[in-house]
Amino acid sequence: MKKILSLLILCIGILSSAQSKAPFTGKRSFNIIEGFSGTGTPAYYVxxxxxxxxxxxxxxxxxxxxxxxxxEMNAGKYNPKVMKAQFKKFNEIFYVKFDKEKIYLTDENGNIQKSEDCCSTLESDKGSCTCESAFYQ
Incomplete structure (x- = not known):
């Protein structure tokens, strides 16, 4: 019985570590919130x-x-459910999750947000858009 329990714990550990493996390594830029003003919208990266x-x-x-x-701030180890980015200079906090190709603005629970601020100028008549961005290298 101990061997079965040990094997089960080992399998769960392997599966949980495999799920938290980052989808890529390296730097990727993104632009979730579309900038309309000429004041210099920040260029974000992960x-x-x-x-x-x-x-x-x-x-x-x-x-x-x-x-x-x-x-630049350290958000900890990759978490596929939700990650918190907290910038001190502008007192800004946002939550995101990302995969290999896209990053999504979420709430604290990992639910993808929709907002008119996430619409491009071509989509501005929609009212609200999914807050997501493709990655740029």
């Missing part, structure tokens, strides 16, 4: 390390002064 650590960051260039603002 950087997934081989260790499974996930970093979120942004680069923002003020178009009037040319001043560049950057920030």
């Amino acid at each position: 950087d997934v390390k081989k260790s499974g650590d996930v970093y979120f960051g942004y680069v923002q260039v003020n178009q009037a002064s040319g001043e560049e603002t950057t920030e």
Whole structure:
């Protein structure tokens, strides 16, 4: 009975670690919220390390002064359900989940959000759009 229980625990451990493997390694840029103003919308990115650590960051260039603002934060190990990005400079918090091709803006529970802020200029008449972005390399 102990052997069966040990084997079951081992299998569960293997399955849970396999599910949390990041879908890629390296840096990918994304743009979930469409920028309409000329003030310098931040260019966000996610950087997934081989260790499974996930970093979120942004680069923002003020178009009037040319001043560049950057920030990067460690969000911990990859979690396929939801990840929290908290930036201190602008007191900004957002939740996302991502796969190999897209990133999605979610709530704290991992539910994908819809908002008019996520619509492109071509979709602005829709009212609300899914908050998602393809990754750019």
